[in-house]
Amino acid sequence: MKESRNINQANGNALINAADISRHYTMADGTVQALSNVSLTVNVGEFIAITGPSGGGKSTVAKLIARFWDVTSGEITVGGVNVKDMPLDYLPLQQGYHSPVEASQ
Numbered sequence: 001m002k003e004s005r006n007i008n009q010a011n012g013n014a015l016i017n018a019a020d021i022s023r024h025y026t027m028a029d030g031t032v033q034a035l036s037n038v039s040l041t042v043n044v045g046e047f048i049a050i051t052g053p054s055g056g057g058k059s060t061v062a063k064l065i066a067r068f069w070d071v072t073s074g075e076i077t078v079g080g081v082n083v084k085d086m087p088l089d090y091l092p093l094q095q096g097y098h099s100p101v102e103a104s105q
Contacts (some may be wrong), residue, residue, distance in 0.1 A: 014080075016042040016065060021074030023060055034060045037074070 018040040024033045035057040042048055050058045063069055065076055067083045076083045 014041050014077075015044045015046075016040070016076070016078050018061070018065065018076045019074055021061075021064060021071045021076060023064060023069060024072050035064070039074075 018038060021035065021038050022033070023035040024031050026032075038057070038061065040061070050061055052058055060069075064071055065078070065083070067076075067086070067088060070084065078086070
């Protein structure tokens with residue numbers, strides 16, 4: 001049976017904890033390492049922004065936390081519960097995502 005509880009009742013202060021996560025995928029011409037050994041902690045009450053160059057893994061991190069994809073290695077917990085133990089439709093509703101749009105000139 002999957003564990004169910006309010007994710008706002010996090011263990012300690014860590015609401016989201018990504019521990020040594022990696023993600024790769026296979027294409028026709030080989031395996032692509034999209035993210036390699038990333039760790040991240042977001043404490044209760046914090047808002048974060050993930051910034052970096054194009055192709056740096058920002059969207060990959062957000063999609064892994066929301067469990068659009070599973071990690072290849074490592075573990076992501078939300079409120080102390082592994083995201084793999086949560087219903088698939090629950091996590092995307094808990095996450096805000098903003099992608100910047102270039103202003104037309």
